[in-house]
Amino acid sequence: MKLVLVSACALLDADNRVLIAQRPEGKAMAGLWEFPGGKVESGERPEDSLIRELHEELGISVKIECLAPLTFASHAYEDFHLLMPLFICRRWSGTVTGREGQAIKWVKAVRLRDYPMPAADIPLIPHLIDIA
Numbered sequence: 001m002k003l004v005l006v007s008a009c010a011l012l013d014a015d016n017r018v019l020i021a022q023r024p025e026g027k028a029m030a031g032l033w034e035f036p037g038g039k040v041e042s043g044e045r046p047e048d049s050l051i052r053e054l055h056e057e058l059g060i061s062v063k064i065e066c067l068a069p070l071t072f073a074s075h076a077y078e079d080f081h082l083l084m085p086l087f088i089c090r091r092w093s094g095t096v097t098g099r100e101g102q103a104i105k106w107v108k109a110v111r112l113r114d115y116p117m118p119a120a121d122i123p124l125i126p127h128l129i130d131i132a
């Protein structure tokens with residue numbers, strides 16, 4: 001089975017709300033809410049890949065020292081195995097904007113279960129509730 005490495009980030013605002021973004025129509029798992037991030041390209045560090053994706057997807061600049069590891073997801077999808085480190089970040093510059101037409105929402109960690117998320121993300125929710 002192919003192993004796919006994806007870096008993801010839980011951005012937290014001053015009220016400890018978490019940012020989720022909705023996967024656009026036409027993509028795999030369209031409509032589901034996920035943490036911003038994306039595939040780590042070969043030769044790239046997971047942190048650098050995440051910083052690049054946060055800029056592309058949300059228009060914000062994040063410094064590497066503002067990313068802290070929280071936990072990870074390891075999930076067998078039908079066609080690949082996902083390994084996804086989840087970082088948290090409380091400091092960035094710029095205004096969070098859905099730059100690729102994706103809907104975004106700030107939600108309390110205890111409300112995350114109200115939003116359909118990819119299967120790999122479900123076990124991550126309690127970790128976010130713990131730090132809220």
Ligand SMILES: Nc1nc2c([nH]c(=O)n2[C@@H]2O[C@H](COP(=O)(O)OP(=O)(O)OP(=O)(O)O)[C@@H](O)[C@H]2O)c(=O)[nH]1
Nearest residue numbers: 006008027028029034035036037038039082118120121
């Ligand atoms: N960014 C992100 N991806 C997630 C999460 N949970 C999860 O299962 N994934 C999966 O991890 C992969 C992330 O890849 P991606 O966003 O870079 O790529 P993509 O599906 O847009 O495809 P493409 O870049 O090949 O067009 C997808 O298969 C996505 O469904 C999550 O919370 N955030």
